[in-house]
Amino acid sequence: MAAITIAAVCLIAAWVAQTTSGDRELVKIKPFNFAEEHRVLADITLREVDRVRNWAADHGISFEAARSEYLALHRSPHQLALGALSLNDYIIQRTSTRPAPPVDPEAIALLLTEAWTDGQAFRRSNVHGIVSAYYFIDEPVIRDMADRMHTGEIYWLYGPDDQWFETIRIPPDTWRGPETGAHDEPLDWQAPDAFRYPWRRYTRGFLIGAIAALVGPWLWHRGLFLMRRGVSNAPQWRNPEKRVAIGWLVAVVAVAVGCFVPRWSPEELMQWGYAVRALAAFFMFVGLLVVWVYSRRAEQLDRLKQGIDCLAHWTYTEASWLAFIRRESRRDASRVMSLYAIMVFFFILIGVIVLIVARAGGPVTFFLMMAIMLAIGIAGAVIVRRRTRVAHAAEREVMLSASCVYAAGQFHSWTMLGARLESVQKAADGSGDLAVVYSYPTRFGRSAWVVHFPVPDDPNAVQSVIDRLRAMIR
DSSP states (O other), X not given: OXXXXXXXXXXXXXXXXXXXXXXXXXXXXXXXXXXXXXXXXXXXXXXXXXXXXXXXXXXXXXXXXXXXXXXXXXXXXXHHHHHHSOHHHHHHHHHSSSBOOOOOHHHHHHHHHHTTSGGGGGGEEEETTEEEEEEETTSTTHHXXXXXXXXXXXXXXXXXXXXXXXXXXXXXXXXXXXOOSSOSSOOEEEOOHHHHSTTGGGHHHHHHHHHHHHHHHHHHHHHHHHHOOSBTTBTTOOOHHHHHHHHHHHHHHHHHHHHHSSXXXXXXXXIIIHHHHHHHHHHHHHHHHHHHHHHHHHHHHHHHHTTTTEXXXXXXXXHHHHHHHHHHHHHHHHHHHHHHHHHHHHHHHHHHHHHHHOTTTHHHHHHXXXXXXXXXXXXXXXXXXXXXXXXXXXXXXXXXXXXXXXXXXXXXXXXXXXXXXXXXXXXXXXXXXXEEEEEEEETTEEEEEEEEEOOOSOHHHHHHHHHHHHTTOO
């Protein structure tokens, strides 16, 4: 209950941080291209070229004459007078009327240099190539300058490398406004979300806190259980289901740390960061599901190994165990060969059809299909040999309960994820082994799996186990 309360508080705090807008004043600083503005005053822009060309065609005059008439109509006398000045005189004329308040030149130079570094990307906005940097009015250096600036008026700041900057003090609750300077269409500047929503930087922390409150205790207990080695009556025993769960748990933690802890810039997030984080979140969801399933299986196996709810614990001599391994290996090989024979038939049939029909690419496709068929056959043989090796290395015992069985180093459970027990009977091959059949849901229906294991010489004990298992079938 406490974990749910903490998670709810964190989620509410994340929502508030994500949606609450700030009301602090800002200072907007933008590199200003006086040369481009001066050129626009004295000449037409690229967007106006077609208009002037149409004007010349409509009035039957030259392009130069049309340009002069167009400028006279669309530029004020004051603008034309400014355009007639030299660039240096024009800059002096524009900046002398409202220079920025005096501040430490070195501090301003450092401020303007850092504003365009990657580490300060959260300050920048880019509107059709017009890049501006934003500061809260109470930040160092900015505070000394803004105290002598009037809200909404433009001031000119001379920075490093002979670059001029336009500086404006923005009133509270103002996040958009008309962009100044030479451009072909009306544009609005827009303050970055880091300034409009100054508390959004805490959203991720609150979300991580909510996830940690919900998943953290479970992961902690799961981790302690998975790291615990052995059981009471077998302290050195290694649970194979735990190894799978531990591997996936390490992978989930590594992906979470690698994808969600580092702060990525807005450009990186837009380019590939969101896609990577979406894939990471999907992987984490699948990984936690796998950890949950295999940790539950590990708990079942631990309980079975301790003898809890155990219906039968049969041990075998070396000779009888090796005989069972040989029988089980033949069953595995027969099962794999049956599936492989069907696959080979269709591969060859389709390959021959392609070889006949597609004369150009037919041979290549045929040999590629044969190579894939051979690779699948090798993989099947490797799987059979691996199961045989696991059975040889396993304890000479079978442990059976109403929900699971551990035999030949392999664990089978029919109580999770929709699995169910289907039948319990003697093996059909006449070997005397017991065959437990259980099914599990798949995409195309239910699939069955058969677990074989040898039985002891006591027929009464065997029949008692069969009757109790059959009573579990629903």
